[in-house]
Amino acid sequence: MSPYERQRLKNELRKYTVPTLKAMEIENPKRHIEYFKHITEWFKDAKDINIDESCVNVSRLRLFSIDDLVEKIEASRKSIAPNYDQYLKLAIVFANELGENGRSYFHRVCCLDSKYDSKDCDELFDDILKRNYTSCTVGTLIH
Numbered sequence: 001m002s003p004y005e006r007q008r009l010k011n012e013l014r015k016y017t018v019p020t021l022k023a024m025e026i027e028n029p030k031r032h033i034e035y036f037k038h039i040t041e042w043f044k045d046a047k048d049i050n051i052d053e054s055c056v057n058v059s060r061l062r063l064f065s066i067d068d069l070v071e072k073i074e075a076s077r078k079s080i081a082p083n084y085d086q087y088l089k090l091a092i093v094f095a096n097e098l099g100e101n102g103r104s105y106f107h108r109v110c111c112l113d114s115k116y117d118s119k120d121c122d123e124l125f126d127d128i129l130k131r132n133y134t135s136c137t138v139g140t141l142i143h
Helices: 003-016 029-047 066-076 084-110 118-131
Strands: none
Touching (some): 066 084, 084 118
């Protein structure tokens, strides 16, 4: 890649490399690998953060914040946990990803269901934190 192309790519990607890690939307998916390599280098150089190289696979979730995902779920105004199994998985996701800070996100997502009960949510979330479940990841939020 020429220095000109590299600079152009850097300029094109600046909006994706902000520290807030807002959801990344790639303008040209055919250049995903190129974008990914640049972002990986930027995080390493600017923040001394190593990005998982397997994320180069286009099908993998990458650079989405929990905030963005929860906002999209809220905007849909639809329950994504209509049964106990899915409800449990959500608790595990938020506890795994954010610890105690995940509790408010768990409530925000669960309150979209007609069976929502704040006390039940808190009790389940407390139990998940105590037991340290790790079987679900943020990918569970993607439907």
